[in-house]
Every structure is written in C-alpha cells, then in structure tokens.
Amino acid sequence: MYFNFEKYYNKRIPKDAIFFDVGANKGDWSFKIKKKYSNAKFYCFEPIPKITKKFKNQILYNVAVDKKSSKKNNFFITKENVTSSLLLQNRSIINKFITFKDSKGLIHRKSDYNIVKEISVETVRLDQIIRQTKIQEIHYLKIDAEGNDLNVLQSLGSSINKVWGFELETWNSKNTLWKNQKWLGKCIKYIKSKKFVIAEKFVHGKGLSTDLLCVRKDLFKR
Secondary structure, three states, X not given: OOOOHHHHEOOOOOOOOEEEEEOOOOOHHXXXXXXXXXXXXXXXXXOOOOOOOOOOOEEEEOOEEOOOOEEEEEEEEEHHHOOOEOOXXXXXXXXXXXXXXXXXXXXXXXXXHOEEEEEEEEEXXXXXXHHHHOOOOXXXXXXXXXXXXXXXXXXXXXXXXXXXXXXXXXXXXXXXXXXXXXXXXXXXXXHHHOOEEEEEEEEEOOOOEEEEEEEEHHHEXX
C-alpha cells in the first residue's frame, strides 16, 4: 500500500479531501491517511462484517466492489481475513508457495491462502456510489481486492475522470494467482488508455506481483 501518493500530484490535495478504500479490511490504510488529512472523508468498502475500524468522517459499506452489481455473490474468506476474495484461487500456484519475510519485514505465509469460510455478499459498482453521493472528485483510490483489482477500477466507468490517483495490485504473469484475474500487461494497457501515468511500481512476492501507483496525466508532477 502507498502512503506518499501526493508527491506525484502537481496540485495540493484539499483539506476536505475524499478518499476511497476498496478492500479496507481492518482499516489500517484509511486510519493512517486520516492522521495526515484529519478533515478528509473516507468511503470504505469491506464485505467481511465487523472487521473494519470505525472513525469520524468514515462511511463504511459492507459490500464488495465489482464490474457488476449483484445481490448474491460467493466470497471466499481466508485465514486471518488476509487474502479473502470474490475470485477462486489458482491452487497450482499456491501449492508452490513458501513462508518468507519480505523487504519490509512482513511475513508471508502459505497458510494465509487457506479458505476457512464462504459467505454471500452484495457487489456494487463504484460509479453507482459516486452517482448516489454526488461526489465530484476522488483524491485517491486505494484498491486491494485480492485479484479483482482491475474489475474494481473498471467499475468506475466514465467516473474514472473524477479520480486524481489510485493504486492496485496485479500479477506479473498470464498464469495468475486468482482465476479470471487480469495480469500486469492488461492492467497497464487499460490504465494508459484512461490517460493515467504509472508513477511508481513496487515488485514484491518474490517477483510474482506488482503494486502500481497511478496518477491522472493532467495532474502528474513531472
């Protein structure tokens, strides 16, 4: 997850900024950003009930985000809620995983991908939320949807023009970790087609996945 996105903007983020947190989980990203932007408003999306920390100026949606709005969808909850997803896993890849510590000191365990529960969740498109709330600008969109990241971005439709910057995670090969996940090449092609610049890349997971920090071209600080 990125916390330094504003350094790539050629405009200042306003005090009453709007942030979207898709795949909020425990809410750690939003909580940290709130310390920098105390007057900001946060729209958080997390389908697993009762795990997201609540705070002032937060609107929490207990739904998943996808390209299609639907009342009932299977959602696969993994151990410690770490890698829960709308998408099924590619176990042929996971079976080769080992436990390791990354460059940031985070421990990644093969057991994090063990599915412990399956629930039914509602899905929404982000442009649907934007229309309902009449939001004019989103100053940053964090996406951490465990394989479904590009579908989340595409759910913005034409409202992607309201977004200053965003991040997503993708898989570096066409044989992806999640079934029906869009790999790095397709993600980059879509991002550039929507007139966004890839400002920063972070390769992790022993070189298997990449986080992309993207900024709208007209707002990118060169």
